[in-house]
């Protein structure tokens with residue numbers, strides 16, 4: 001079920017107005033709230049239900065570990081988006097979420113335009129990117145390859161790409177899919193996402209838009225046993241033990 005996030009505190013009033021979020025002076029007892037924390041802007045709720053507050057943190061923790069030890073261009077997301085020896089495409093991540101996939105791709109040299117339609121999730125992304133730009137030189141350089149835009153890619157992908165002055169060689173899609181992660185931590189994090197974003201039931205429309213706009217390739221992340229998104233059959237499928245990408249290819253990137 002989709003629910004709203006309430007932005008809390010005077011400092012977040014302009015953000016709430018810009019993104020059309022509800023605003024309150026204090027955190028409500030129930031539901032999800034957008035709050036300022038020492039770690040950055042966060043979506044928070046009852047910890048028993050939602051776990052730790054959600055922040056976008058490119059500079060430390062999981063993102064930093066994956067950047068240093070994650071396997072470089074051998075990672076599935078990199079292969080799916082066509083990053084190879086001497087090939088570094090420009091990628092639109094049209095379901096940016098917390099920007100984890102986008103940050104991996106940018107860390108490997110690809111310019112990435114991140115599109116996110118849920119205002120509260122976009123607010124976290126924008127805040128994480130701002131902090132990354134102020135981090136040490138290595139993270140700063142990666143952040144310089146990232147752009148974030150608040151947009152619904154299913155209804156105006158072409159417009160968002162043009163307005164960003166970007167060239168969509170590859171479009172990466174990772175829409176929500178019911179019940180795919182089983183670990184307790186991820187379950188709580190996914191609960192936040194699911195309550196905010198729902199199940200992305202319009203993924204077929206998003207795929208159609210991506211196929212229209214991408215000049216070279218569309219890469220769709222799917223749980224391993226899930227059916228492909230309704231539409232044309234993928235040209236290739238690549239997978240690991242836990243996840244899969246369906247590839248729709250217009251033109252070679254080489």
Ligand SMILES: C[S@@+](CC[C@H](N)C(=O)[O-])C[C@H]1O[C@@H](n2cnc3c(N)ncnc32)[C@H](O)[C@@H]1O
Nearest residue numbers: 095097098099100101116117152153154174197
């Ligand atoms: C599973 S999450 C993506 C996680 C992301 N790959 C990451 O690495 O953090 C899916 C996200 O896509 C967003 N989304 C789904 N359809 C979208 C659309 N048509 N336009 C923009 N964002 C969309 C949802 O709001 C949600 O935040």
